[in-house]
Amino acid sequence: MARHLHRLANPGRFRRAAERVLPWTAGTSVVAFIAGLWLALVASPIDYQQKDSVRIMYVHVPAAWMALSTYAIMALGSAGALIWRHPLAELAARASAAPGACFTLIALVTGSLWGLPTWGTWWVWDARLTSVLVLLFLYIGYMALWRAFDEPRRAGRAAAVLALVGAVNLPIVKFSVDWWSTLHQPASVSRFGAPAMDPTMLRPLLVMYAAFLFFWVTVLLLRLRAVLAERRLAALALQPPP
């Protein structure tokens, strides 16, 4: 694993690998989105209490999962950049921030839309909602810090330290529903033993999750490729003309 990561530090090799993988991840994402949306909006049963509004879950829950795991990837990439000075890790962390912020925003907005019919309010100041809002601010702060320095190396390291500090928030988001009794329901899929959800609802949820996941991988590869091309252009511009 470490050796493979080491090999990918070469931008040219990474670009070729990314080009081979990209059509597959993009294709999987599109297929999974079509299948998942059909399963979620048409083929899945309605909830006996929430009626059709339960379908918001199929967007809300995968987005929230991705919001958390993208931050985790960002923190891991930052650790890799600070400890091993892996050039791609830093760029991967940087490229993860904007999609992560979007996932967080989607989770917050769909959560609000779902909250109105089920809880009777757009927003409550409970632990889960507040900590996810903090997550969004952390993403925004991370992106702002990247832009605040003229020197890209300094910006990268400062942002990496911030990403690691902000990782404190991840367990708070994850366990906020267990530690405090909140309006938001506790985890019902990722727990020991069987998930507390009917397979007819779990299946579309997992397909949608796969769609989000492959969408994220696709976007990440595209953004990484763009950043690498940008660096190459900058390097070429410094060379004297032949």
Next chain:
Amino acid sequence: MFLAVLGRDLVLAGRQGGESGLALLFFVLGAVLFPLGLGPERGMQAGLGLLWVVALLAALLSLERLFRADWEDGALDLLAARPEPLVAAVLAKCAVHWLATGLPMAVIAPLLGSMLAAPSERLGLLALSFLVGTPALTLIGAAGAALTLGARLGGVLTAILVLPLYIPVLIFGAAAAEGREGALALLAAMSLTALALAPAAAAAALRHAVEQ
């Protein structure tokens, strides 16, 4: 090195006095604005949580100068070049910052609390919540201030980075001031966690700021 930096910064803070004094003045003024803006009745009902909000903002104001002077005149480069870990210097600077802002705020808070018509038996608890909670504000803020050293729009950026991390302190600080059960213990846990993690992050950020 810890004691040397501590002594030097204490003398500097004592001689200059102005910066931390201004932060305290802001704390008082901010707390006075709320009853005036909301009307005396509602301002008093708003509770002691608003004192914590103002304390957060006052702490933010004073963070700007925490490392900047040393960074500009090169003292930070000398500290970073010493064999002792930079964390010791960070801890010393945090200690001075807390003595100059957190501690006086804890002393003033009961006064402001009584102006907001808090029952007198609550005032001790209010001061205690400030004593326990403000170290977390200083420590987290130090990490934020170190990260934004030399950045464009440094002050605003520090606020954007630090305020989200202040939110838990605000929640449990206000809860502890209102006498909620267990909130004081959680507040202490936050200060201790910040003591364990934030100086290391600040020291790493300072080293990167010096290296470039």
